[in-house]
Amino acid sequence: MTPRISRRAVASALAAGLLALTACSGGTTSGESTTDAGYQSQDGSFTSWSVDxxxxxxxxxxxxxxxTTQDTADWLGDVVILNTWYAACPPCREEAPDLVDIANEYADQGLHVLGINGVDDAGAAESFQRTFDVPYPSIDDRDKAAVASLxxxxxxxxxxxxxxxxxxxxVFARIVGMAEGSTLRALVEEALAEDPA
Known part of the structure; x- marks a missing residue:
């Protein structure tokens, strides 16, 4: 006899799947655009823009x-990655090794990485940074000033x-949700290859 699956079980499974696609906070998966660029979910989708x-x-x-004060204005002439994160965010933890590798690999070519953490106190943030051997700084943005400037x-x-x-x-590109390493690497290489003039 074949077991029957209830509608409630199917609905629960679908809801769990949608939650898995949604980033840690503030997102939608219902088709409501999260930005004017047409994002429909926080699943690592990216958009890049031409120079004009x-x-x-x-x-x-x-x-x-x-x-220490960190200011992206000090890095004009170089390529910059801004990454929002917090320690208990699963996709943040999953993408961290790729961000660390990219930061280390391209630092000598004019790449800076700056984390923006709007949730954690120093203890949680520094523990995350030690765990993943993060070589770049992160702003304590619990007052949301950095995000507000964007x-x-x-x-x-x-x-x-x-x-x-x-x-x-x-803004060269934006990834909403977890940044897949090969995608971010390709965007960084493209940005670094542009003529500085």
Whole structure:
């Protein structure tokens, strides 16, 4: 006799699957666009913009967990990755090794990475950074000032979100949800290959 699967079990399984596709916070999977770029979910989808379509320049500043001021304006002329995260976020933990590898691999070519953490106190954030051997700083953004500086240019409505800035500080690309390593690497290489002039 073949077992029957109830509608409730099917609905529960579908709901669980949709939750798995949704990033850690603030997202939708219902078809409601999360940005003006047409994202439908936080599943690692990305958009990149041609030079004449880019918004910015973006300036993000704040204090990292070591008490040092970080300001993307100091990195004009280089490519910058901005990555929102927090320690208990599963996709943030999954993407961390790729971000670390990319930060280390391309640092000598003019790449800077800056984390933006709007949730954790210093203890939780620094533990995460030690666990993943993170070589780049993260801003303590519990006051949401860094994310607020991005709104209107490149809305951040999910964690994690990764934004690549070109050498002029303009938004080159955005990944909503977990950044897949090969996708982020390709975007970084493309941004680094652009003529600085």
């Amino acid at each position: 379509e880019r918004q910015g320049p973006v300036e993000v500043a704040g204090t990292d967990y070591a008490g 709104q209107g240019v490149v809305p951040i409505q999910a964690t994690p979100t990764t934004v690549v800035l070109d050498r002029e500080g303009k």
